[in-house]
Amino acid sequence: MSRNRSNRTRGAVNLHLQQQKPEAENAVPGPQGSCTTMCPLYELREREAHNRLHRFEILAGTEKDRRPRADVVRTVKEYSRPAAGKDSTRPSDLRPPSVLLKTTCYLIDEIAASPTLQPWTEVYSFVFDRLRSVRQDLIIQRCWGPECKAILERTVRFLLYASFRLCGEPLQLYDPKINDTHLQECLSWLLESYSQQHSTDTTQSQSSAQEEFHALNLLYNLGSTQMMQRVLELPMSMRSSPSVNLALLVSQAFVEQNPVRVLRLARRLDFLQVCALHRHIETCRRKLLLLYSHGYNSRNCRFPVSQLAILLGLDDALTAELCNAHGVTIQGQWVAFSKTQFIETPLTQLRCVKMHNMDMKQKDFNIRSIINGSF
Amino acid sequence: IYVVDVLEAIDNRDGSFCAEFLSFKHPHVANPRLQLSNPEEKCQQVLEPPYDEMIAAHLRCTYAVANHDFVEAYKCQTVVVQYPLRMAFQAHKEDNCKKKKKFLWKMCVVMGFICQAEQQLQKKGKGKVGDMLEKAAEQLMSCFRVCASDNRAGIDDSKKWGMLFLINQLFKIYFKINKLHLCKPLIRAIDSSNLKDEYSMAQRVTYKYYVGCKAMFDSDFQQAEEYLSFSFQHCHRSCQRNKRLILIYLLPVKMLLGHMPTDQLLKKYDLMQFADVTKAVSEGNLLLLNEVLAKHETFFIRCGIFLILEKLKIITYRNLFKKVYLLLKTHQMPLDAFLVALKMMQVEEVDIDEVQCILANLIYMGHIKGYISHQHQKLVVSKQNPFPPLSSIS
Numbered sequence: 001m002s003r004n005r006s007n008r009t010r011g012a013v014n015l016h017l018q019q020q021k022p023e024a025e026n027a028v029p030g031p032q033g034s035c036t037t038m039c040p041l042y043e044l045r046e047r048e049a050h051n052r053l054h055r056f057e058i059l060a061g062t063e064k065d066r067r068p069r070a071d072v073v074r075t076v077k078e079y080s081r082p083a084a085g086k087d088s089t090r091p092s093d094l095r096p097p098s099v100l101l102k103t104t105c106y107l108i109d110e111i112a113a114s115p116t117l118q119p120w121t122e123v124y125s126f127v128f129d130r131l132r133s134v135r136q137d138l139i140i141q142r143c144w145g146p147e148c149k150a151i152l153e154r155t156v157r158f159l160l161y162a163s164f165r166l167c168g169e170p171l172q173l174y175d176p177k178i179n180d181t182h183l184q185e186c187l188s189w190l191l192e193s194y195s196q197q198h199s200t201d202t203t204q205s206q207s208s209a210q211e212e213f214h215a216l217n218l219l220y221n222l223g224s225t226q227m228m229q230r231v232l233e234l235p236m237s238m239r240s241s242p243s244v245n246l247a248l249l250v251s252q253a254f255v256e257q258n259p260v261r262v263l264r265l266a267r268r269l270d271f272l273q274v275c276a277l278h279r280h281i282e283t284c285r286r287k288l289l290l291l292y293s294h295g296y297n298s299r300n301c302r303f304p305v306s307q308l309a310i311l312l313g314l315d316d317a318l319t320a321e322l323c324n325a326h327g328v329t330i331q332g333q334w335v336a337f338s339k340t341q342f343i344e345t346p347l348t349q350l351r352c353v354k355m356h357n358m359d360m361k362q363k364d365f366n367i368r369s370i371i372n373g374s375f
Numbered sequence: 376i377y378v379v380d381v382l383e384a385i386d387n388r389d390g391s392f393c394a395e396f397l398s399f400k401h402p403h404v405a406n407p408r409l410q411l412s413n414p415e416e417k418c419q420q421v422l423e424p425p426y427d428e429m430i431a432a433h434l435r436c437t438y439a440v441a442n443h444d445f446v447e448a449y450k451c452q453t454v455v456v457q458y459p460l461r462m463a464f465q466a467h468k469e470d471n472c473k474k475k476k477k478f479l480w481k482m483c484v485v486m487g488f489i490c491q492a493e494q495q496l497q498k499k500g501k502g503k504v505g506d507m508l509e510k511a512a513e514q515l516m517s518c519f520r521v522c523a524s525d526n527r528a529g530i531d532d533s534k535k536w537g538m539l540f541l542i543n544q545l546f547k548i549y550f551k552i553n554k555l556h557l558c559k560p561l562i563r564a565i566d567s568s569n570l571k572d573e574y575s576m577a578q579r580v581t582y583k584y585y586v587g588c589k590a591m592f593d594s595d596f597q598q599a600e601e602y603l604s605f606s607f608q609h610c611h612r613s614c615q616r617n618k619r620l621i622l623i624y625l626l627p628v629k630m631l632l633g634h635m636p637t638d639q640l641l642k643k644y645d646l647m648q649f650a651d652v653t654k655a656v657s658e659g660n661l662l663l664l665n666e667v668l669a670k671h672e673t674f675f676i677r678c679g680i681f682l683i684l685e686k687l688k689i690i691t692y693r694n695l696f697k698k699v700y701l702l703l704k705t706h707q708m709p710l711d712a713f714l715v716a717l718k719m720m721q722v723e724e725v726d727i728d729e730v731q732c733i734l735a736n737l738i739y740m741g742h743i744k745g746y747i748s749h750q751h752q753k754l755v756v757s758k759q760n761p762f763p764p765l766s767s768i769s
Contacts, residue, residue, distance in 0.1 A: 225592065225682055226553070232676045256688060260732035288732070295735025298746045298755075307749075311728060 030142035033094025038103045039075040040093045047078075054078075056111060056126055074110075076103060079133040089140055097147035100134050104151045105372075107131060112158060113368035121173040124162050131155050132182070144193055152190040153209060157272060157371045159183040160216065164275035168351050176279075187217050191230075207238065209373070215243035219269070219276040223254050243273070250277070259288040263313050272370060282352055285312050286344075289326050293342035302334040318355060325350055512548045512557075515541055519561075539565065539578045546585035555589055562586055580606050580617075588624050591683065599628045619644045627683045630656060631690065633765025648674055656687050659695030661720035664688065690765065692733055693742040695720070697762045706761070708754045710734075710747070727752075741768045 037044075047053050048070045055063070059071040077095065082088055095103065107127050117123050135155070138148055159179055166174040194210050202210070214231055221227045228251055231244060238244060246268060253261035262284050266277060288311065296303055309319040320330055325346035329336045519541045542561045549557045565571050565582065572579075587602030603625040610618050626636055626649050635653045648671040655664035668675065668684060675681040699716050700708060714730050734754055737743045744763065745756030756762075 228682055229676070229679060232672075232681060252685065255682070255685070257736045258729065258732050260729050264729075291732065291735040291739050294739040295731070295747050296749065297738075298748065301746075301749070303749045 030140055031089045031091055031094060033096045033137060033141055034091045035093060035095045036099060037072065038106065039077045042093065043077055044070050044075050054126055076130040077133050079129050079136060094141060095137050097143050097145060100137055101147045101150055103134055104131065104154050108154055108158060108371045109368055112371065121166060121169055124166060124174065127158065149190065149193055152186050153373060154371055156183065156186050156190060156213065157373060160272060160275045161370060164278055191217060211238055211241040211243050214238065215247035216273065216276045218247040218251055219273055222251060222277065222280040259284040260311055263311065278356065285322060288312065289328055290342060293328065293337045294339045296337035297339040301336050303337060305330060305333050305335055308335055314355060509552060512545060515545050539574045539582055543578060543581045555592060558589055576609055580610050584621055591624055591628055596628050596631050600632060603628060622646060623678055624680065627680050630687055652684060656691050657694060659691055659698050661691050661695060661722060664691050693737055700761065706756050706758055710752045710754060
């Protein structure tokens with residue numbers, strides 16, 4: 001299908017991603033990579049010569065040099081846009097699946113989960129770009145095997161975690177829209193590769209991974225009939241697994257317009273599931289205020305703020321802030337709901353990150369184990 | 376002999392005869408003497424180009440189908456379609472354009488047939504089916520563009536008559552590959568066409584069926600009801616299967632708008648699965664509703680209406696709560712009463728907070744006229760018509 005090829009970042013990203021899923025599993029196999037390092041030697045020398053190394057790739061001690069040296073064990077192939085005349089299929093430049101998996105693990109364990117590398121926005125940019133290059137190699141080589149799934153699983157977890165951690169950061173440092181686009185693409189690629197796998201070949205750990213990601217997909221795309229329908233068509237064993245079942249309950253509560261139930265069920269989610277859901281929680285809270293503005297609409301309405309806070313999953317101060325932003329009047333300890341006074345779009349710019357579930361102490365979680373899936 | 380027949384049809388500019396010879400429903404398909412892997416020679420002896428290649432491709436296709444090689448069959452079919460398409464594009468004024476259109480029509484029906492056959496491929500290579508359907512859709516789109524842009528010939532000969540047929544085939548594919556958003560430009564094209572009410576009833580029924588289904592999936596229930604009702608009423612009495620299909624989608628829409636079907640109707644079309652749903656919803660019996668949805672889950676999910684039927688829960692809540700109101704005979708009902716009602720329906724994990732939320736939602740949607748008093752833990756409803764009839768809402 002012909003589309004207008006423009007080079008605006010987002011438009012181009014969309015276009016590239018649409019074409020970036022490898023063809024069906026039984027299609028002609030692609031070129032086989034032979035590069036055994038995380039970065040092909042050619043590119044390493046090239047970037048070193050032109051001073052285009054990232055600071056995470058520079059050999060310690062040479063940072064202040066006019067031309068810093070590359071650290072061979074820390075340099076990773078970067079993403080480059082496919083261009084006319086550029087041959088991206090040279091085997092020496094392509095990394096085979098086993099190397100790609102090792103690269104992914106390096107990026108997660110040593111960079112994303114590193115306690116010392118700061119600021120995390122920069123860590124994110126680097127890992128995001130290098131993971132994108134990993135996916136590019138997968139596509140060119142038309143890989144669908146177990147390494148591909150393992151890489152995608154980690155990528156999805158990383159992007160989900162990032163969407164939570166970097167929520168609210170300035171646009172030039174983190175763009176939620178771009179993160180979302182890539183996340184959706186990886187999710188659909190991963191789920192499709194699951195569906196191509198025969199159920200008889202699936203081991204126990206593989207099916208629990210599938211359950212995990214079906215649940216995450218459902219939560220991330222809360223309210224999407226298409227995703228819900230897809231989950232309903234899964235075999236019963238998968239549908240009734242705890243994670244998928246819980247995700248379905250949350251979805252159903254959301255569709256039934258029962259935000260109290262959604263927020264209540266959300267407390268049973270694990271950390272990564274909260275990351276997936278969190279952008280919808282704001283919608284739920286707003287919905288709750290809307291429904292109650294109508295349901296409790298009376299002249300002498302007195303609804304306790306503390307009670308509302310419990311329902312919203314926030315503390316009293318944040319509850320008051322949320323109410324004020326939506327035109328809901330608070331008099332001391334009481335909320336006076338009024339349907340005429342409720343405002344859909346918040347008056348002041350609410351910072352979602354402030355509302356992030358407060359009993360989720362992120363520092364207690366080990367990033368490495370979250371993204372590798374072993375927590 | 377077959378080839379000679381085709382030649383005769385072509386010479387007589389008899390479009391429908393020609394089309395039949397290329398159709399898969401015609402008996403010639405079963406004739407083993409025609410199932411040749413290399414029919415080119417025979418064809419060249421009798422027919423002129425480009426017809427010889429076209430017929431040859433068609434015969435190769437029948438051979439492939441007979442051998443259950445649907446991939447090959449599809450490829451041949453693609454070749455066959457190219458010819459009428461090219462001819463249509465270059466049509467001169469003296470040529471009878473209608474003939475070619477009929478070619479196209481039958482081509483598309485055959486395409487549709489091939490698509491069905493592709494479902495068998497699903498067992499072997501999953502990724503391929505979607506791709507093939509998409510390619511088929513692309514071909515149909517190019518046919519469609521030819522028809523749509525035909526501004527030359529007069530109304531009687533215009534290729535625009537082929538548009539609705541092609542659109543219906545495209546709808547079929549888009550629904551199968553679950554890309555409903557692609558239907559939108561086609562719908563716009565027909566809406567803006569001045570021929571839209573002149574097409575044959577059969578085509579219009581099919582068209583309204585698909586558009587109605589799409590409206591339903593988009594939650595535009597008023598429009599869905601309008602289109603699906605038209606489709607159902609005008610569908611020919613003898614097409615029981617089609618009528619049943621339309622009804623499967625019309626019923627949930629009507630129920631959401633508050634109109635319950637009669638048992639008689641359901642029995643007539645063998646749709647008794649809906650009978651219990653109807654009963655549960657009108658009685659406000661949540662327990663029964665959940666049981667029925669679970670019982671016929673496979674059927675509902677396969678038709679894609681399971682999620683829509685779940686929306687009936689809100690109406691069921693409304694009916695249940697109305698019963699509570701009628702029982703208590705007062706305008707100020709304690710919230711506890713509703714909680715008890717829900718617990719009797721074995722709704723899991725529900726407490727007073729959720730009851731308040733459900734009530735608030737019903738009030739917001741207009742199903743209940745009143746308000747909740749938190750201080751007194753009561754629902755206070757209007758003395759006049761606190762539970763407005765369902766048809767007056769949404």
